[in-house]
Amino acid sequence: MTADAPAKLEASGLVKHFGAFRALKGVSFAVRDRSVHAFIGPNGAGKTTLFNCLTGTLRPSAGRVILSGRDITDLPPHRRARIGMGRSFQVTNLFQNLTVFESLRLAAQAQAGIAAYDLVRPMERLGQAAASAEAVLERLALHPYRDVKAGELSHGQQRILEVGLALAGSPSVLLLDEPTAGMGVDDISIMKDLIAALGREHAIVLIEHNMNLVLDISDVVTVMHQGEILVEGPPDLVRRDERVKVAYLGSEG
Amino acid sequence: MSLYLIQLINGLGIGMIYFMISVGLSIIFGTMNFVNFAHGAFYLLGAYLCYAVVAATGSFWLALAVAPPAMALTGWFAERYLLSRLYHAPHQYQILVTLGLALVIQEGVMLVWGAIGQNVATPVLLQGVVVFGSFVYPKYRLFVIGFTALLTFVLWLALERTRYGAILRAGTESTEMVALLGIDIFRMFSFTFALGAYLAGLAGGLTAPISGADPFMGPGALSVAFVVVVIGGIGSFSGALAGGLLIGVVQSEMSSLWSEGANIMIYVAMALVILVRPRGLLGRA
Amino acid sequence: MRRLLQPHVELAVSLAAVVVLPIVLPSIAMATEVVIFIIATLGCNLLIGYVGLMSFGQAIFFGVGAYACSLTLLHSHVGIGAGLLAAIAASAIVALFVGFLSTQKRGIYFVMLTFAFSQMFYFIAYAMAGLTGGDNGLLDIPRPPLVLFHVTLLSLTPPLEMYGLAAVVFVALFVFLQRVITSPFGSTLQAIRENEQRAIAVGYNTRNFKVIAFVLSGVVTGIAGALYALFLQFAPLGNIDVSMSERIIVMSILGGTGSLFGSVLGGTFYVVAGNMLSAIWPRWLLLLGLILMVVGCYLQGGLLGAAERLARRIGRRGPRAMTPAASNKPVGRP
Numbered sequence: 001m002t003a004d005a006p007a008k009l010e011a012s013g014l015v016k017h018f019g020a021f022r023a024l025k026g027v028s029f030a031v032r033d034r035s036v037h038a039f040i041g042p043n044g045a046g047k048t049t050l051f052n053c054l055t056g057t058l059r060p061s062a063g064r065v066i067l068s069g070r071d072i073t074d075l076p077p078h079r080r081a082r083i084g085m086g087r088s089f090q091v092t093n094l095f096q097n098l099t100v101f102e103s104l105r106l107a108a109q110a111q112a113g114i115a116a117y118d119l120v121r122p123m124e125r126l127g128q129a130a131a132s133a134e135a136v137l138e139r140l141a142l143h144p145y146r147d148v149k150a151g152e153l154s155h156g157q158q159r160i161l162e163v164g165l166a167l168a169g170s171p172s173v174l175l176l177d178e179p180t181a182g183m184g185v186d187d188i189s190i191m192k193d194l195i196a197a198l199g200r201e202h203a204i205v206l207i208e209h210n211m212n213l214v215l216d217i218s219d220v221v222t223v224m225h226q227g228e229i230l231v232e233g234p235p236d237l238v239r240r241d242e243r244v245k246v247a248y249l250g251s252e253g
Numbered sequence: 254m255s256l257y258l259i260q261l262i263n264g265l266g267i268g269m270i271y272f273m274i275s276v277g278l279s280i281i282f283g284t285m286n287f288v289n290f291a292h293g294a295f296y297l298l299g300a301y302l303c304y305a306v307v308a309a310t311g312s313f314w315l316a317l318a319v320a321p322p323a324m325a326l327t328g329w330f331a332e333r334y335l336l337s338r339l340y341h342a343p344h345q346y347q348i349l350v351t352l353g354l355a356l357v358i359q360e361g362v363m364l365v366w367g368a369i370g371q372n373v374a375t376p377v378l379l380q381g382v383v384v385f386g387s388f389v390y391p392k393y394r395l396f397v398i399g400f401t402a403l404l405t406f407v408l409w410l411a412l413e414r415t416r417y418g419a420i421l422r423a424g425t426e427s428t429e430m431v432a433l434l435g436i437d438i439f440r441m442f443s444f445t446f447a448l449g450a451y452l453a454g455l456a457g458g459l460t461a462p463i464s465g466a467d468p469f470m471g472p473g474a475l476s477v478a479f480v481v482v483v484i485g486g487i488g489s490f491s492g493a494l495a496g497g498l499l500i501g502v503v504q505s506e507m508s509s510l511w512s513e514g515a516n517i518m519i520y521v522a523m524a525l526v527i528l529v530r531p532r533g534l535l536g537r538a
Numbered sequence: 539m540r541r542l543l544q545p546h547v548e549l550a551v552s553l554a555a556v557v558v559l560p561i562v563l564p565s566i567a568m569a570t571e572v573v574i575f576i577i578a579t580l581g582c583n584l585l586i587g588y589v590g591l592m593s594f595g596q597a598i599f600f601g602v603g604a605y606a607c608s609l610t611l612l613h614s615h616v617g618i619g620a621g622l623l624a625a626i627a628a629s630a631i632v633a634l635f636v637g638f639l640s641t642q643k644r645g646i647y648f649v650m651l652t653f654a655f656s657q658m659f660y661f662i663a664y665a666m667a668g669l670t671g672g673d674n675g676l677l678d679i680p681r682p683p684l685v686l687f688h689v690t691l692l693s694l695t696p697p698l699e700m701y702g703l704a705a706v707v708f709v710a711l712f713v714f715l716q717r718v719i720t721s722p723f724g725s726t727l728q729a730i731r732e733n734e735q736r737a738i739a740v741g742y743n744t745r746n747f748k749v750i751a752f753v754l755s756g757v758v759t760g761i762a763g764a765l766y767a768l769f770l771q772f773a774p775l776g777n778i779d780v781s782m783s784e785r786i787i788v789m790s791i792l793g794g795t796g797s798l799f800g801s802v803l804g805g806t807f808y809v810v811a812g813n814m815l816s817a818i819w820p821r822w823l824l825l826l827g828l829i830l831m832v833v834g835c836y837l838q839g840g841l842l843g844a845a846e847r848l849a850r851r852i853g854r855r856g857p858r859a860m861t862p863a864a865s866n867k868p869v870g871r872p
Contacts, residue, residue, distance in 0.1 A: 055739070081741030089739070095732035106729045109722055110741030116722045117750070120714070123722045169741055288646055338835055344646055345592045346834040349791050352784060353830025360824035368820070472781065476657060483650060513665035520658035527651050528642060 007066075008033045008203035009054070009085075009173045014063035016049050023049040025227040026063070031173070031220075036199035038206040038214045041224035042248055047207050048090075050224070051177055054205065055087045056080050068172060081110065086171030088162045090178045090207075096151035100142055100161060101133055103150050107168035108132035132168055140164045140194070156187030163194065174198060175205040180213065192217055215239060223247065259390070260505045266394050268501025269401035273456035274474050275481035276408075276493040277449020283425035283488020285340060285442055290351035291331070292453055293475025294358035299324045299454025300466040301362050304371050313376035313462065321455040328450020332443045340442075355471060363468045370467035397459050404455075405494060412490055421445065425488035480523045486533020495535055545716050548799040552712055555802060556705045566697040567769075568813050573704045574765045576805035579789040580715055580798060581758030586787070587795030588719055589751050590731035595636050595652040596759050596786045598659045599629040601778025603760025604767035605663070605670055608679045618682050618694070618703075622764050629760025630753055632659075637752025641745055644734070656780040663778045675774035679767055694768075704765050711758055715798055718754065727751055759786070788826075792833055794842030803841045 007030035016024040024046050031037040039047050052058040054065060056077035065073045072080055081087070095103045109116050109129035116126075124130065137143045140160050145153060150161060159179060166174055179195065180188045188210065196217040198204060208214050214221060215235040223231040223238055225247040231238055238244055278292045302323055306316035331354060339347045379393040412418035420441055424431045432438050456474075457466070464470075481500055485492025500519060507515030526533060543551065560569040578600055585591040606628035607621040614620075640651040663670045670676065684692040684703060692699045718724045729737045730744050737744050767773040776782065785808070793804020815822035837844050 076738075078738045078741050078743050081739060087739055089736075093733060093736050093739075095729055095736060097732055098728065102725070103729075106725060106737075107740040109726065110737075112722065116726055116742070117746075118722045119724075119754075120717045120721055122717075122720050123725045126722050129722075165736065165740060282646075286646065288649070335831065335835070342834075342838070343590075344649065345586060345787075345791060346838055348592065348649070349788070350831050350834035352788065353827040353834065356823050356827030356830065360821045360827060364821050364824065476653075476780070479650065479653060483654075511665075513661050516661040517658055517665065520654045520661065523654040524639070524651055524658065527647055527654065528639060531643070531647060 006033055007031065008068055009205065010064075010066040011050075011054065012064050012066070014050065014053055014065070015061045016046075016053060016058060017061045023227055024053070024060070024063075027224075027227075027229055028063075029222055029229065029232065031203045031205055033172070033203050034200055035219040036195060036204045036206055036217055037220045037222065038208055038218040039222050039224060040208065040211065040214055041230070044226070045224040046227040047224055048177075049227075051175060051205075051207055054175055055085070078110075081169060081171075082113075084172040085175065086166035086169055086173070087175040088166045088177055088179060090181055092155075092158045092162055094150040094158060094161060094165070097149055099147045099149055100153070100164075101137065101146045103161065104133035104136050104164055104168045105129050107165045108136075108170075111169045132170060136164050136168050139167075156183055156190070159183055159187065159191065160194070163191075163198075167198070171202065173203045173205065177207050178209060179206070180208065180210050188213065256509070257506065258388075260508065261502060262390060262398070263394070264502035264505030265498060266398045266501070267505055268498035269398055269405070270456045270460055270497075271477055271481050271501050272405070272494050272497030273401060273452045273459075275478040275485070275497055276490060277445070277452045278478050279482040279485065279488055279493045280421065280425065280445055280490070281449050282482060284421065284428060284445060287336070287340065287347055288344065288351070289336070289449075290348055290475065291354040291358065292351075292449065292478060293471035293473070294355040295324055295328060295450045295453035296457040296460075296474045297362060297466075297468070297471040298327065298358050299457030300373075300461045300470065301366055301371075301457075302454065303458035303461045304366070304373050304466045307373050307461075308371075313373070317455070317458055320458045321451045324454025324457075325447040325451035327454075329443055329447040331450075332446035336446070337439065337442065355475075359468060359471055366466075366468075368468055370465045372465045373461035375462040393462055397463075401459070409490065417441075417444070477519075480519050483523050484526050484534055486535050489533060489535060492533045492535040496533070543797075543799060545720070548797065549712065549716065552799065552802050553709060555806070556709060559806075560698065560701055563810065564814075566701050568810065570697070570701045570704050570769050571766075571813075572806050572809045573701070573708045574762050574769060575786070575789060575809050576802050577704075577708050577711055577765065578759050578762035578786050579793065579801035579805040580711060581755040581762065582786045582790040583793075583795055583798060583801045584715060584718070584751060584758070585755045586790055587797070587800070588724065588727045588731060589748060591641075591748065591752070592649050592787065593640070593652040593752070593755070594649060594656045594780060594783045594787070595633075595640065596755075597656055597778050597780055597782035598636060599633055599756040599759040600763035600766070600782055600786070601659065601663060601773075602632045603629045603763030604773040604777045605676065605763075606760070607764035608676045608767045608773040609669070611680050611682065612676065612678075615682075618684050618768070619686075621768070622761065625760050625764035626757050629756045629763070633753045633756025633760075634749070637749045637756065641748040641752065652783075653780065656783055660775075660778050660780065663775060670775070671773070673775055675772060675776075676767075677772055679771045679773060681768050681771055700769055704769065707761060707765060711761065712798065712802075715758070719798070723747070723750070788830060792829070792840050794840030794844075796839060797842060800840055800842035803845075807841060 009031040012028045014024050014027040027050060039050065041047055049058065053060045056075060060073065064071055067083060067085060109126055112126055112129060137146055142160060142164060145157060150158065153161060163176065163179055180191050183191060192213050195204065195206065206218065218235055220232065221235050221238045222229055223244050230247055231241045231244055274296050278289060281287055281289055299320055302320035303316040306319050307313055335350065339350055375393045379396050381392055382389050383392050383395055412422060420431060420436055424441060428438055477500060481493055481496040485496030504515050559572055560566045563569045582596050585593050603625035607625040610616065610621045610624040636655045640648055643651055664672055681694050683690045683694055692703055694700050694703060726742055726747055730747055734744050763777060789804040789808045790801060792807060794800030815825065833840060839846065
């Protein structure tokens with residue numbers, strides 16, 4: 001990470017109420033370009049709500065979200081994807097009956113704008129989408145499974161494809177929601193290397209339960225607790241922080 | 254006496270019938286997320302079974318005692334051996350199969366009883382009119398209102414006070430939760446289907462002395478039931494009651510003014526409710 | 539996606555069917571009806587098979603297409619082309635309205651909305667008897683000859699010429715829809731069918747795609763309605779009845795929604811079986827009902843799916859080894 005890289009994604013004063021329950025109580029942070037910024041915290045800390053506010057699935061009750069200097073707080077999810085935000089899902093969420101290549105091609109094609117509405121010319125005419133899909137296949141080492149249906153992949157491969165779909169639109173910011181969920185040990189190390197590598201080119205927001213992975217590859221770790229930021233800093237600092245231990249273990253009593 | 258008052262009472266009677274057709278459809282829709290396009294055919298078959306019993310024995314009361322339970326059995330069988338295999342299928346297949354079942358029932362009815370509608374005589378006890386001063390009204394229609402009102406009260410009590418009712422009410426909120434409580438939801442589904450078919454069959458039987466049994470009465474009834482279910486709120490007992498009465502009264506009052514207009518309005522209302530208030534007019538927000 | 543027939547083979551078989559139908563069927567009129575309902579089914583299939591939307595609104599467009607074409611020909615002396623254009627324009631506008639509102643909701647709520655609109659338009663058509671003829675329908679619709687640059691291409695008086703017009707329109711629409719489903723737009727529809735949430739997440743405005751697909755479907759069905767009015771020279775109220783939607787849906791699912799060719803099978807099967815069986819046994823719909831139950835429970839790919847399964851079974855015995863069996867999962871999802 002370069003400490004002075006510009007902020008790609010910023011949140012300021014994010015608040016989210018569900019009725020009387022305040023899931024987020026004013027969260028602010030900046031994710032720098034070419035870095036992995038992880039969010040951890042016990043269940044109920046507000047990570048998922050935060051993620052949903054960043055991707056546009058939820059509208060925050062107050063506060064702003066800024067992507068590459070542009071206020072995107074009121075943009076719907078598909079518009080965010082079109083201006084450089086890629087996201088993955090915690091529960092694998094693929095095009096089950098489409099092949100790996102076709103899934104990636106479709107994800108890339110979304111960036112074609114009005115050309116995606118072309119009704120009569122063959123889809124192959126959009127060479128850019130196919131090229132992006134091929135590049136992602138190569139990068140994720142999914143090319144042996146190019147023509148396999150997404151639903152027929154192993155769980156580990158599906159998790160990789162999940163990230164691939166987020167990557168196919170050539171985003172500048174990648175939001176990954178528990179990318180290792182349900183993965184076996186071998187697959188986790190592949191995913192870990194992948195995220196670390198992606199972090200050298202993108203701004204990455206990572207929500208993850210696997211603490212070792214987070215502490216190994218993150219540049220910044222934000223610890224959330226009860227809808228607020230408890231601690232933020234480099235992994236070493238977070239590792240030593242007493243408040244983090246308390247938050248995870250509960251009160252000492 | 255005012256025509257509007259007569260039509261209001263007519264509307265209440267029709268509305269109660271609509272409620273009886275709709276309530277089962279609504280609960281099935283709410284608990285199983287299953288749209289039963291054969292529900293109108295249950296109503297149809299109920300009317301014809303009633304006709305058949307009256308034709309064979311001459312007793313309307315026996316028909317009313319026999320035909321609806323026979324429909325309950327039909328509904329139970331249909332759920333158990335046909336529809337239950339579709340709960341996880343995409344809804345287009347649920348619709349296809351229930352449309353098929355509706356066709357089989359409708360054509361079967363015509364095969365047995367012919368393609369021309371049949372009249373069912375009003376029971377002797379309820380022939381003629383009631384006279385209160387200037388108020389003159391057919392006895393049988395008053396009986397339908399009273400009988401269905403009583404039945405509604407019994408149903409309401411059953412839903413509120415019995416264990417099955419509690420399970421069912423919980424089921425319209427969340428079937429997962431009911432399953433987690435260790436309740437056999439499939440038995441609950443079968444029973445609910447049987448209850449829905451019982452009520453639809455009873456509605457058919459009660460309507461028969463008024464408008465006869467007609468092989469094509471199914472789709473119309475189903476269509477109105479959809480409106481009632483949507484307007485009252487999917488899965489809602491009280492919503493189905495209010496919706497049924499509302500539609501019945503509106504149709505009845507408009508019948509002498511502009512009956513096509515009433516029908517257009519009803520479907521406009523249905524579309525508006527889905528778009529603006531999908532939980533129904535009475536559903537909790 | 540593995541297919542029994544490649545698109546160009548499907549087109550060739552469809553062309554062959556167009557030539558063979560009027561010969562093998564007992565009457566040219568029946569062949570004309572077959573072709574018209576295949577067109578309506580193609581429109582419905584685009585929604586069910588490629589977007590995963592089950593619409594009860596198809597009768598609206600079938601009826602509106604029929605009324606628009608009939609009224610144009612009844613009240614003016616413009617040619618048959620203008621009648622068809624009027625049908626296209628009217629069904630497009632109505633489909634835009636119905637589609638824009640219906641696609642606000644998903645799953646079963648979408649189905650219920652299209653059902654409500656279908657009934658609404660039926661009663662509107664019924665009430666506007668001055669325009670639509672109400673319960674009697676529109677009678678004595680003229681069928682002017684097809685003229686292009688003062689040259690009469692088809693007089694449309696002999697039944698075979700009416701069939702020719704329907705067949706040409708069918709082939710043109712088949713080719714057009716084949717292109718649509720392999721276009722960037724069509725591939726996006728399939729992404730929406732598979733997983734709309736994901737399609738949104740990668741950047742598609744799925745509402746727009748669904749509305750456009752709805753309008754396309756409505757126009758294709760509207761053209762079928764217009765042809766039906768020209769064929770019968772009569773536009774009954776039944777065209778716009780929700781039972782017409784049911785018929786078209788049944789033809790689509792019966793044939794198979796995975797490919798356009800399924801619609802050719804479904805439309806042909808329904809119309810031919812309906813005409814022939816109803817002549818023998820007035821209660822033939824009982825049989826249809828049983829078939830629907832079997833298809834819904836066991837043969838969700840429809841006739842085409844059954845043929846594909848059979849072909850695979852035969853193919854497995856043959857020399858060519860098959861890669862992992864294609865899943866028999868239904869194509870559409872709620």
